[in-house]
Amino acid sequence: MNAVLAIIAANLRRMRNDRSNIFFVVVLPLLIVVTLGLAFGGDTNVKLGVVDPVRNTATRDVRAAISGTDEAAAETLPDTSRLRHDVARGVLDGGWYVTRSGAGDDETTVITWVSGTTGNDIPMQNVAMSAARVASDRAEAVRIVTRTTGADPAAATRAVDRASASGPRVERATTTVGSDKANEDSTSIRAVLAGSQLSLFIFLTSLMGASSLLTSRQYGVTRRTRAAPVSVPQIIAGEALSRYIVAIIQAAVILLGSTLFFGIDWHSPLAVILLCAAMALVGSGIAMILGTLGRSEQQVNAISLLAGLALAALGGSMQPLEFFPDVMRTVAFCVTPHAWMNNALWRILIDGKGFSAAVPAILVLSAAGLVLIAVASRLLARRLRAM
Amino acid sequence: MFDIFVRDILARLRDRSALILGIAAPLVLILILGGLAPGPDIEKDQPLGVVLPAPPTAVGTLLTDQVAPLLKQERIAVLTEYPTQEKAARAVEDEDIDAALIVGVPDARGRQTITVLAPNGHPIDTAVAIGIADGVTAQANAVTSVVGAIRLLTPDAAPPDAATVSAQLATATPTVTVANDSTSGGLTPETRVAAGMATFFLFFTVQFGLLGLLYERRVGTLARLLAAPITPRQVLVAKLLVSYVLGVLSMTVLIVAARLIIHAHFGSPLGVALLVLSGVAAATATVTLVVGVARTPEQAGMAQSMVALLLGILGGSFFSLARSGDFGAAITRLAPHYWFSEGLTRISGGQSWTAVAGPVGVLLLFTVVIGVPGLILARRTVKP
Numbered sequence: 001m002n003a004v005l006a007i008i009a010a011n012l013r014r015m016r017n018d019r020s021n022i023f024f025v026v027v028l029p030l031l032i033v034v035t036l037g038l039a040f041g042g043d044t045n046v047k048l049g050v051v052d053p054v055r056n057t058a059t060r061d062v063r064a065a066i067s068g069t070d071e072a073a074a075e076t077l078p079d080t081s082r083l084r085h086d087v088a089r090g091v092l093d094g095g096w097y098v099t100r101s102g103a104g105d106d107e108t109t110v111i112t113w114v115s116g117t118t119g120n121d122i123p124m125q126n127v128a129m130s131a132a133r134v135a136s137d138r139a140e141a142v143r144i145v146t147r148t149t150g151a152d153p154a155a156a157t158r159a160v161d162r163a164s165a166s167g168p169r170v171e172r173a174t175t176t177v178g179s180d181k182a183n184e185d186s187t188s189i190r191a192v193l194a195g196s197q198l199s200l201f202i203f204l205t206s207l208m209g210a211s212s213l214l215t216s217r218q219y220g221v222t223r224r225t226r227a228a229p230v231s232v233p234q235i236i237a238g239e240a241l242s243r244y245i246v247a248i249i250q251a252a253v254i255l256l257g258s259t260l261f262f263g264i265d266w267h268s269p270l271a272v273i274l275l276c277a278a279m280a281l282v283g284s285g286i287a288m289i290l291g292t293l294g295r296s297e298q299q300v301n302a303i304s305l306l307a308g309l310a311l312a313a314l315g316g317s318m319q320p321l322e323f324f325p326d327v328m329r330t331v332a333f334c335v336t337p338h339a340w341m342n343n344a345l346w347r348i349l350i351d352g353k354g355f356s357a358a359v360p361a362i363l364v365l366s367a368a369g370l371v372l373i374a375v376a377s378r379l380l381a382r383r384l385r386a387m
Numbered sequence: 388m389f390d391i392f393v394r395d396i397l398a399r400l401r402d403r404s405a406l407i408l409g410i411a412a413p414l415v416l417i418l419i420l421g422g423l424a425p426g427p428d429i430e431k432d433q434p435l436g437v438v439l440p441a442p443p444t445a446v447g448t449l450l451t452d453q454v455a456p457l458l459k460q461e462r463i464a465v466l467t468e469y470p471t472q473e474k475a476a477r478a479v480e481d482e483d484i485d486a487a488l489i490v491g492v493p494d495a496r497g498r499q500t501i502t503v504l505a506p507n508g509h510p511i512d513t514a515v516a517i518g519i520a521d522g523v524t525a526q527a528n529a530v531t532s533v534v535g536a537i538r539l540l541t542p543d544a545a546p547p548d549a550a551t552v553s554a555q556l557a558t559a560t561p562t563v564t565v566a567n568d569s570t571s572g573g574l575t576p577e578t579r580v581a582a583g584m585a586t587f588f589l590f591f592t593v594q595f596g597l598l599g600l601l602y603e604r605r606v607g608t609l610a611r612l613l614a615a616p617i618t619p620r621q622v623l624v625a626k627l628l629v630s631y632v633l634g635v636l637s638m639t640v641l642i643v644a645a646r647l648i649i650h651a652h653f654g655s656p657l658g659v660a661l662l663v664l665s666g667v668a669a670a671t672a673t674v675t676l677v678v679g680v681a682r683t684p685e686q687a688g689m690a691q692s693m694v695a696l697l698l699g700i701l702g703g704s705f706f707s708l709a710r711s712g713d714f715g716a717a718i719t720r721l722a723p724h725y726w727f728s729e730g731l732t733r734i735s736g737g738q739s740w741t742a743v744a745g746p747v748g749v750l751l752l753f754t755v756v757i758g759v760p761g762l763i764l765a766r767r768t769v770k771p
């Protein structure tokens with residue numbers, strides 16, 4: 001046991017002495033926390049832009065309906081090119097511009113929605129469509145009343161408004177099926193987005209540790225350790241735990257930082273902590289395999305980056321799994337750890353499920369991590385015995 | 388100098404690490420993100436349930452007789468009737484249907500509710516059902532308003548028939564419509580992904596030329612080179628050219644591949660070319676500074692990885708900081724990645740190549756500010 005601890009201590013000391021490692025272990029995770037906080041923390045309102053040169057009752061009703069949800073803030077913009085630019089660059093979640101087509105009785109007010117990249121604006125687009133439908137039906141009601149009674153449009157409008165206020169109403173309600181309450185508010189959606197980046201960067205920073213194991217081998221540290229009265233399993237345990245401790249430190253910095261400084265509400269913190277720990281285990285296992293098989297630092301870093309980002313993309317860290325076709329979703333669960341973590345976070349944060357929803361993902365990721373570490377250990381043992 | 392350049396370029400093109408970082412990694416990500424996952428899409432013929440009240444009401448009839456055939460014809464949704472709310476809820480839970488519309492029994496004051504039974508955590512599936520319920524609600528209320536208004540204005544005339552009014556409303560051309568313009572918000576999702584990944588990996592690709600200086604110095608080939616009739620400046624320029632050409636090659640291959648495979652649309656070819664040339668110059672400038680400051684190839688490799696990750700995160704390769712207010716908007720502008728995407732956004736609507744002048748100017752300014760001190764420092768590396 002002392003030998004294992006000595007190897008861990010030596011690895012951590014060596015890592016501390018190389019300043020570039022401080023970047024990957026502390027600075028990079030902190031930077032990720034700050035950027036995650038800037039991107040997903042703070043103001044949770046959906047930011048929308050409006051270009052409305054028409055300004056009639058219908059367009060005012062649509063804007064009032066959106067503002068009335070208390071979920072969105074709509075800012076008036078001077079022209080459509082500014083709206084398109086700000087939506088395209090992610091300054092706004094979405095927005096709409098108003099145009100007119102036709103003339104006289106055939107005149108139509110066209111509200112054109114410009115969707116952003118995050119999908120945050122989709123609920124607001126639905127609110128706009130409902131408000132537009134109500135406005136359209138009201139205008140048609142006035143036309144029918146004018147035609148039928150011969151009254152002038154102003155009198156018909158007043159009569160329609162009075163009848164609308166006093167007559168029996170039909171309303172729409174929404175109920176979620178199942179015992180748990182769905183959290184589709186923007187705070188939860190933002191937490192899901194932050195969580196998907198959490199899985200990406202915990203895995204990526206874990207993989208970037210692969211070159212550290214490689215340099216241990218190349219500098220002859222592992223060979224010198226082998227010359228001491230230390231068994232191969234002890235070396236492997238020391239190396240594996242070193243990688244895992246570093247990965248856990250990186251994960252803790254990202255998780256704690258985003259929670260404490262930017263108030264991201266994870267709903268079930270214990271589940272999220274265990275998911276991060278399991279994810280770090282998978283990352284450490286793959287890092288050990290790459291560090292054992294790799295030939296040069298450049299090669300290992302290149303493969304780590306490729307694997308870290310490709311698996312994250314496939315696992316729903318850059319685009320929600322919900323948007324994937326069914327086949328892709330199945331592939332994502334078969335080959336990426338990210339899909340498991342992201343899906344568990346979705347179930348906790350959006351579906352409103354508790355800790356139990358994360359248990360399958362925690363078990364699968366932990367088992368995968370242990371299998372990968374076992375494979376890496378066998379490979380490393382073969383290399384050590386060949387020395 | 389030309390010989391050094393050609394030899395190095397050929398060596399790098401044979402180097403698997405350079406090919407992985409310059410071509411394979413960004414291409415894989417572009418294919419995954421841009422091609423295979425096409426983004427949120429509402430499916431056709433969505434299966435929805437409906438529960439009608441007994442005895443039948445005008446709202447129920449409106450839904451089944453007027454709205455349902457239209458939904459079927461437009462291939463938006465197919466409505467299946469369920470006898471009770473419990474059975475519809477079970478069908479939603481079992482995912483037999485995406486959502487259900489429950490038309491309630493009117494209360495004593497004639498008020499009626501259409502309840503959408505929505506599955507947990509599937510906002511896109513629910514959107515269609517909510518849209519249908521809102522449409523029926525708006526139309527039913529409009530019928531009530533028309534009938535009430537006609538009674539108010541002509542109290543002595545025979546009351547209008549609600550079914551006739553409903554039919555008139557249903558066939559009328561809407562005076563307010565909502566159109567979707569998701570592709571007009573600048574770059575298409577495919578193009579945005581392709582641009583983001585190509586620029587992110589560019590900062591790793593360009594290291595393969597200039598970093599060679601430090602490796603050659605360590606193994607002694609640099610000293611042998613300088614013993615030949617060749618100046619240190621020529622060696623430095625040759626390595627710079629290798630980095631630059633590798634960067635341009637990588638970006639060109641990725642842009643052409645994205646255009647052909649995932650149909651990314653980049654706008655004016657001249658504008659794109661200017662952005663690529665100035666973007667690669669900015670990336671080469673950073674690696675020049677890194678090589679000037681670092682003492683060993685390992686240090687330089689690690690430092691360049693840090694710079695690439697840092698600028699990639701700040702510049703919006705993974706998520707945009709522009710939404711987060713003035714501070715986020717200011718720091719994201721420090722990264723060349725931001726200006727490359729900004730340039731593409733400005734020509735995405737078919738504008739002339741001159742629209743990229745601003746972003747290209749910023750990229751060239753970045754090149755000068757970072758590259759000149761980099762060159763001064765890097766000259767020390769090639770001193771005999």
